[in-house]
Amino acid sequence: MPVTPDDVRRVAQLASLELDPDDETRLVQKVQQVVEYVDRLQAVDTAGIEPLAHPYAGSSTPMRPDTARQGLPVDEVLANAPDRFGPFFRVPRMIEEGQDD
Amino acid sequence: MSTPVTAGTAVERPYEIVVGLEVHVELTTESKIFCSCPTRFGAEPNSQVCPVCLGLPGTLPVLNRRALEQAVRAALALNCRIQPVAKFDRKNYHYPDLVKGYQISQYDLPVGYEGWLEVGDPANPRRIRIRRVHLEEDTGKSLHDQAPGASVVDYNRSGIPLLEIVSEPDIRSAEEARDYLMHLRQVMLYTGVSDARMEEGSLRVDCNVSVRPRGSDVFGTITEIKNLNSFRSVVRAIEYEAQRQWEVLSAGGTLRRETRHWDERREVTVALRRKEEAHDYRYFPDPDLLPVPLPADWVEEIRASLPELPGARRRRYVLDLDLSVRDADTLVGDPGLAGYFEDLLAAGAEARAAASWVLTQVLAWLNAQGAGIDAFPVPPARLARLLRLVDEGTISMTAAKDVFEEMVRTGAEPDAVVEARGLRQISDQAALLEIVDRVLAANPQPVADYRAGRQQALGFLVGQVMKETRGRANPQLVNDLLRQRLSSDG
Structure with missing residues (x-):
């Protein structure tokens, strides 16, 4: 499956990445290589083999008991925030309201 | 759309409404799903967060056993099949209230699947199929009315365990949607997995609505309605949206598959500004979490610990005890009241009389006091005795109401009040x-x-x-x- 610059731009957009044209050309080739590798894997006959969700097959996820512990003080929580408003993180205004059609 | 929409009754409508509901309920755990932060509602903003639920680099999620158990419990109560091995996946998108750039959710192996919930008259119920019940983490909460010209985010909600319950598009009217939600909420309350308070956001509803000509079995274009904050707004929004869709189609127009926002004040749905990119969540298994086996013996243990569920109770009240559907719904809808009613039955009271007393006298007193059944001063056995005095003809119904008032006020035994006040009925x-x-x-x-x-x-x-x-x-x-x-x- 050939990878196009459009594919790369779309994935970049979904990942909120800004690419310059050089990046695009380079990434088309890189992603093409990955896809070719996956294509090669696809060729392996896996009939009769259990799907694997995780490489640590056979083990299961560790769990914790449901006990609460106080988290961080609010000033520590906000210490690395680019912008704060009282106890909140301040972010650019998000459009929530709808508009009439 | 500026013309007011008046919803006709099902009979006069030329179209059929098709609805599927996606319901999110917050599970009532002490701590979050992947970290130990508390889950208390209404705490100071950003006071119940830690590096894990803030999505700081280097942190890893550890699953809360209780959250998993609650999810299985709810799925069983919704008649679901349980996955032998569940797994968690990442749902990838960017939004300020989503700390990691992905939400840990479940994609192809949800905890429960192929369930159902019955609605309507127990003598002739309709079964709404449930496609899936899965476990995920909640996001933070964005607020838009705090800081001028900006939005602010509170991450206390980030990582609260959330159950998503997705129905098949089996619902055929706005009323049926309300009925389904009412029953679903009761299941959550009876199983104790959630307090399911819509006004606090611990039960949230998205509606997928489409219409089709009566008699057609083809599905129309779906719109998804968000921002519904009461059962009433669910009903109004579905009615409005179905009528809007039908008017577009009738005028020869076409519908867009889109998300619409319910405007509570104007009682209309409006299209959300369209995002440039279509949704593409690129789900993949979360490598931070291993698969989660749900062993059959553990699942059966949970099943055995389920209480009588609201559906079964409603059926029993209507079909066995001969209560009206309305009375049965009121009792079932209030587990405390239903418990008191059950105690009256156990003390020998006749069912219809007991229901009538609980739903009139007892409820009136509770409403007047603004109290719950726990605060009601007359023990069930004592009220059952009063009902017996009426049943045997010893006192009239009018006298019984006076006796009741005195019992509530003074805690007296009914027989003592009857004798002291000479209320014994003349049946000679x-x-x-x-x-x-x-x-x-x-x-x-x-x-x-x-x-x-x-x-x-x-x-x-x-x-x-x-x-x-x-x-x-x-x-x-x-x-x-x-x-x-x-x-x-x-």
């Missing part, structure tokens, strides 16, 4: 007959009226006997004796 035929004869003799005109065919004259005569006995005469007996006398000696 000979004694009553004497009074009946006296009343007949003193009221020749009504007697003549009755004999001339004016039935209502009997009511007056009954009233006179009751007056003579200060309300203590057994009214049924008075009626019988009067009729007897009036028809025999002419």
